[in-house]
Amino acid sequence: MTGVATGKGLEVRGLNKSFGGLVVARDISLRLAPGDRKALIGPNGAGKSTFTNLITGVLQPSSGTLTFDGRDIRPLSEAGRVKAGIARTFQITNLFKTMTVRDNLRLPILERLGRTARGFRRADRDAAVEAEVDALLTQFRLADMGGRVVSQLAYGQQRLVEMAMALALKPRVLILDEPAAGVPSSESPLIAEAIAALPQDLAVLIIEHDMNLVFKVANRIIVLVAGAILTEGTPAEISADPRVRDLYLGAHHG
Amino acid sequence: MRDITGFALMVLAAIVTFYAFPYSLAFTTRVVIMMIFVLSIDLIQGYTGIATLGQAAMYGSGAYAAGLFAVHVSQAPLLGLAVGALAGGGIAFVSSLVLMRAEGLTQLMLTIAVAEVLREVANKFSAFTGGSDGLSGISPAPILGIWDFDFVGKVGYIYAVAVLLAVMVFLKVLTSSPFGLALQGIKDSPARMRAIGTPVMRRRIAAYTISGVIAGIAGALAAQSTALVSLSVYDFQLSAEAIIMLILGGTGRLWGALIGTAIFMSVHEVAASVDPFNWLFIIGALVLAVVYAVPQGLLGLPAELRRLVRRPQ
Numbered sequence: 001m002t003g004v005a006t007g008k009g010l011e012v013r014g015l016n017k018s019f020g021g022l023v024v025a026r027d028i029s030l031r032l033a034p035g036d037r038k039a040l041i042g043p044n045g046a047g048k049s050t051f052t053n054l055i056t057g058v059l060q061p062s063s064g065t066l067t068f069d070g071r072d073i074r075p076l077s078e079a080g081r082v083k084a085g086i087a088r089t090f091q092i093t094n095l096f097k098t099m100t101v102r103d104n105l106r107l108p109i110l111e112r113l114g115r116t117a118r119g120f121r122r123a124d125r126d127a128a129v130e131a132e133v134d135a136l137l138t139q140f141r142l143a144d145m146g147g148r149v150v151s152q153l154a155y156g157q158q159r160l161v162e163m164a165m166a167l168a169l170k171p172r173v174l175i176l177d178e179p180a181a182g183v184p185s186s187e188s189p190l191i192a193e194a195i196a197a198l199p200q201d202l203a204v205l206i207i208e209h210d211m212n213l214v215f216k217v218a219n220r221i222i223v224l225v226a227g228a229i230l231t232e233g234t235p236a237e238i239s240a241d242p243r244v245r246d247l248y249l250g251a252h253h254g
Numbered sequence: 255m256r257d258i259t260g261f262a263l264m265v266l267a268a269i270v271t272f273y274a275f276p277y278s279l280a281f282t283t284r285v286v287i288m289m290i291f292v293l294s295i296d297l298i299q300g301y302t303g304i305a306t307l308g309q310a311a312m313y314g315s316g317a318y319a320a321g322l323f324a325v326h327v328s329q330a331p332l333l334g335l336a337v338g339a340l341a342g343g344g345i346a347f348v349s350s351l352v353l354m355r356a357e358g359l360t361q362l363m364l365t366i367a368v369a370e371v372l373r374e375v376a377n378k379f380s381a382f383t384g385g386s387d388g389l390s391g392i393s394p395a396p397i398l399g400i401w402d403f404d405f406v407g408k409v410g411y412i413y414a415v416a417v418l419l420a421v422m423v424f425l426k427v428l429t430s431s432p433f434g435l436a437l438q439g440i441k442d443s444p445a446r447m448r449a450i451g452t453p454v455m456r457r458r459i460a461a462y463t464i465s466g467v468i469a470g471i472a473g474a475l476a477a478q479s480t481a482l483v484s485l486s487v488y489d490f491q492l493s494a495e496a497i498i499m500l501i502l503g504g505t506g507r508l509w510g511a512l513i514g515t516a517i518f519m520s521v522h523e524v525a526a527s528v529d530p531f532n533w534l535f536i537i538g539a540l541v542l543a544v545v546y547a548v549p550q551g552l553l554g555l556p557a558e559l560r561r562l563v564r565r566p567q
Contacts, residue, residue: 078449078451080451088449095446096446098438098441099438099439103435106435107439107447111451112451116433116435116452117460119433119434123430165446166449
């Protein structure tokens with residue numbers, strides 16, 4: 001249903017990456033179309049983070065193509081790909097830790113508006129920007145936290161700021177790198193809720209260990225093993241696949 | 255509001271100093287110039303997280319450029335400042351193309367290397383720069399053709415304070431702007447800045463160049479107020495001491511640069527006159543005490559004291 005070849009969205013074809021003799025991505029192909037909620041799962045060392053880095057431009061692929069709305073994005077820098085509409089969050093919370101929550105949200109908004117080269121006028125006095133910050137705070141239930149320095153927030157809330165920052169870029173493709181990593185299970189529903197509330201037309205790829213979360217929010221699951229795609233299917237198909245049970249789910253649900 | 259209070263206190267302190275130490279204006283002018291220099295370091299070290307021990311490269315180039323300009327072209331002070339600013343900014347821009355590709359300790363070492371290379375260049379072209387004898391023949395004309403430099407140094411002091419105020423206002427505006435916020439973002443997490451689409455390298459180069467312009471202005475002021483430029487403008491010690499002053503006062507808050515410089519240089523002056531051999535011990539003890547008791551620098555002292563007072567309850 002999302003596989004129609006309209007050329008819309010992010011398309012990865014035959015992606016390979018090796019460091020010397022070590023192959024970390026092997027012939028990976030996948031599509032992310034507007035509205036998709038796909039999850040990428042796999043055991044530790046399967047190459048999930050490498051895959052994120054290849055898409056976002058931290059690493060360059062050894063071979064294969066990367067197109068976004070039909071346009072080759074391989075020549076684009078990290079910043080260039082963000083401007084094109086691909087945003088990410090980090091597995092290990094990567095916030096501006098000495099700043100307030102508001103400043104953490106202001107920066108991506110200002111950057112999206114192309115204003116961070118501007119050396120005059122206060123950064124915190126633009127009504128449109130402030131309104132957007134307020135909207136994000138409300139959406140992620142952080143309305144009371146705006147003035148706090150992010151390092152004082154509970155970890156689950158920091159994960160929400162992490163996501164809000166990426167959303168502030170108004171991306172069309174969002175890669176969530178283990179959004180619930182390190183979050184106590186009591187706060188994990190907050191994350192699921194936040195993902196469910198993401199804009200409908202956004203294409204989302206969730207890289208996650210927490211199977212409960214994956215089954216709750218994704219409608220397609222891709223299983224990555226040793227740098228290659230083992231299988232792709234609906235949550236029902238994946239949980240019924242004996243290879244997946246052996247390889248991955250067994251360890252958690254056995 | 256806080257900033258207005260800060261500026262008012264700053265002007266007040268400058269006026270009190272002017273009348274309280276009428277015979278030490280050469281020294282107080284040096285303090286003011288040093289404040290400008292330390293501010294230039296705060297922009298890159300305190301706000302952007304760029305490690306440096308070679309800020310003297312820009313200070314020295316500003317001093318030589320202003321000196322040579324005075325000797326060969328024009329003795330007009332403000333023109334000299336502009337030339338010094340240009341030289342500092344130019345050196346900073348060119349060297350940043352290499353420096354900003356490095357990080358941490360490598361970056362630190364490279365900044366030292368740039369200053370040392372420039373010192374050698376100045377030494378090699380001694381016919382032009384005066385080499386180890388220094389460059390003389392600087393004799394600033396009246397400022398804007400109106401205020402002539404007097405031998406007590408009254409005009410020189412007021413001139414330096416005016417430049418410091420201008421630099422301070424400029425940096426206040428810059429650091430509260432979106433650009434300033436982006437610099438703090440780069441300090442906190444360059445990886446995150448790249449992930450929100452910021453060209454981190456370009457922002458770092460811009461910050462380093464602006465910082466170089468300010469350091470160049472400080473150097474030019476020094477050349478004009480002492481009427482001499484020697485090879486010591488490129489000294490490692492100058493860069494290192496400036497960092498200590500910054501840490502003493504508190505980094506990343508501008509006011510800390512001013513307080514740290516004033517205290518460091520005053521203690522230095524007094525201690526060196528009391529005991530010319532062991533004054534370094536006093537400075538060392540002071541820095542140790544501050545770093546140990548108030549890691550935020552002296553600017554963090556009120557907050558630290560409040561915390562101490564509140565603790566018993």
